[in-house]
Amino acid sequence: MxxxxxxxxxxxxxxxxxxxxxxxxxxxxxxxxxxxxxxxxxxxxxxxxxxxxxxxxxxxxxxxxxxxxxxxxxxxxxxxxxxxxxxxxxxxxxxxxxxxxxxxxxxxxxxxxxxxxxxxxxxxxxxxxxxxxxxxxxxxxxxxxxxxxxxxxxxxxxxxxxxxxxxxxxxxxxxxxxxxxxxxxxxxxxxxxxxxxxxxxxxxxxxxxxxxxxxxxxxxIRDQIDKHPHHIRLTTDRPRELAALLIGQPFVLSARVDPKSEKLIEIETHQPDVFYGALPQLVISGGFLIERFHSPDNNLESVFRYLVGDA
The missing domain is CATH 3.40.50.300 (P-loop containing nucleotide triphosphate hydrolases)
Known part of the structure; x- marks a missing residue:
């Protein structure tokens, strides 16, 4: 600084x-x-x-x-x-x-x-x-x-x-x-x-x-809020196979297929940097097609909500 x-x-x-x-x-x-x-x-x-x-x-x-x-x-x-x-x-x-x-x-x-x-x-x-x-x-x-x-x-x-x-x-x-x-x-x-x-x-x-x-x-700041898992949403052609692969990774807390959208996986991790670094190789090696990928936690509203909720 x-x-x-x-x-x-x-x-x-x-x-x-x-x-x-x-x-x-x-x-x-x-x-x-x-x-x-x-x-x-x-x-x-x-x-x-x-x-x-x-x-x-x-x-x-x-x-x-x-x-x-x-x-x-x-x-x-x-x-x-x-x-x-x-x-x-x-x-x-x-x-x-x-x-x-x-x-x-x-x-x-x-x-x-x-x-x-x-x-x-x-x-x-x-x-x-x-x-x-x-x-x-x-x-x-x-x-x-x-x-x-x-x-x-x-x-x-x-x-x-x-x-x-x-x-x-x-x-x-x-x-x-x-x-x-x-x-x-x-x-x-x-x-x-x-x-x-x-x-x-x-x-x-x-x-x-x-x-x-x-x-x-x-x-x-978001990365430092360890109490709250980092949420990621991923849309793929074979969601159940990818969810099974992800849940076996030590840095993934949970991975579940959204029942309202059969292609959408909702993922929780306490190590987002490790997750983002490992995901490309997992997708390539498994031959998965990723259609959409985003994190609802990677924005100011979620950071503010977590901070105020913990205060």
Whole structure:
């Protein structure tokens, strides 16, 4: 892991008698990380701590190796796209982003050029001179992203940035986030839509009940959940023969033919890497025809379900 750009060390934060975060520690380097967790898990508290809107009650938060709370230096190098809308409705999109640019020290002709560049980046160049009060949800979301990136920040925090966007808009926003990460920026994006997160990044940070349950690559995390067997579904021309062959392997826990589909075998293994490595030779030596092959466990939804269910 490269030098961390965001770091939390044994951080706790209370809201009255309610614990928002409880003894949380992690480090995030440059790149794109998805923050996952159900409502009430502590995501908003975490983002407010990282962006300097809150101070931890215990522990230490570092953004760009400095404490972010009430720190203008950190604020000037960080972009934040909040989930909620908070606009000057009477302004146009261009005027609003120009105002935010000025607050970040970008003024004059340089500001005009930069605002135009950003409007093109977020797909608002042809609509930014209309009043924000008449914008659709998707247009408002694009303007929020524009103000977050106007000063080309080193850290970009995005809270549910895909809300309100159509499929084209979601794809464009994902590409924008990925381009930032590719330039050595740290991008932390909060989302609750798991299938969309899988299109954004394979690096996740899972939070639940104020604690971090897991951090890292989705597939590495799944491999570490030893309590839950890895499920694989395989469709073949001779399912009973292949199932009998597989059940004899030491790395296979079970292999059964699905009674609803005579060609489908459902397999369980605690050693998926060994299984995937051995399967080609078993299929070739037995002369089996594999028509379809996939794992319902090899996705973010199953990883999240297992983590939360065990917590």
């Amino acid at each position: 490269s030098q961390p750009m965001i770091s939390l060390e044994r951080v706790s934060r209370w809201h009255g008698q309610v614990i928002g975060l409880n003894d949380v520690s992690f480090q995030l380097p440059a790149g794109l990380t998805a923050l996952l967790g159900p409502n009430g898990a502590g995501k908003s508290t975490l983002l407010k701590l990282v962006t300097g809107q809150l101070r931890p009650h215990t522990g230490r938060v570092l953004s760009l190796n400095q404490e972010p709370f009430a720190n203008p230096v950190v604020a000037g190098r960080m972009g934040y796209c909040p989930e909620i809308d908070n606009f000057y409705e009477e302004l146009t999109g261009r005027e609003f982003v120009t105002l935010l640019a000025a607050m970040n020290g970008i003024r004059g002709e340089g500001a005009k050029k930069r605002v135009q560049e950003v409007m093109e980046q977020v797909g608002m160049a042809d609509r930014c001179d209309r009043r924000i009060g008449g914008y659709s949800k998707g247009m408002r979301q694009r303007i929020k992203v524009a103000q977050a990136i106007i000063h080309d920040p080193d850290i970009l925090i995005m809270d549910e940035p895909l809300n309100g966007l159509d499929p084209v808009g979601r794809r464009e926003m994902v590409e924008l986030m990925q381009s930032f990460a590719a330039r050595g920026k740290c991008v932390l994006v909060s989302s609750h839509i798991l299938y969309e997160v899988e299109q954004i990044t394979d690096r996740i940070l899972v939070i639940f009940k104020g604690r971090v349950l897991a951090q890292g690559n989705i597939h590495d």
